[in-house]
Amino acid sequence: MHMYLVVAAWLAVGLLAACGIASVVAEWVPWPARRRVMRPRLFGYGTLVSTLGLGLFMFLGPFEDAGFSVVPMMGWCLFLVGSFVQLLAQRPGRDTTKTAS
Numbered sequence: 001m002h003m004y005l006v007v008a009a010w011l012a013v014g015l016l017a018a019c020g021i022a023s024v025v026a027e028w029v030p031w032p033a034r035r036r037v038m039r040p041r042l043f044g045y046g047t048l049v050s051t052l053g054l055g056l057f058m059f060l061g062p063f064e065d066a067g068f069s070v071v072p073m074m075g076w077c078l079f080l081v082g083s084f085v086q087l088l089a090q091r092p093g094r095d096t097t098k099t100a101s
Contacts, residue, residue, distance in 0.1 A: 013055050020047030036090045042087035050082025 021026045023044025029037045037043045056075030 002084045016051040038092050043086055046082045046085030050079045051070045053078025
């Protein structure tokens with residue numbers, strides 16, 4: 001049963017990474033977030049960072065000691081940073097064509 005859960009987790013992380021790469025390269029956003037995302041490349045970078053953090057947390061975290069360990073906390077922090085970047089991608093960017101005068 002453990003192997004099924006590990007394979008399912010690997011598939012989920014791989015799918016998230018593929019969506020992040022597609023958002024960065026082709027500016028394609030998956031359908032649940034398509035209506036809200038205004039900057040698809042930033043959304044893709046946030047997805048890649050949160051996928052990296054999720055992978056560190058899930059796959060390298062259990063190999064640490066039972067006490068406080070750095071790898072799961074670093075993965076969790078990367079996941080939160082990536083989620084924040086995805087949130088920023090839902091807000092409009094600065095319009096650089098306008099002048100302040």
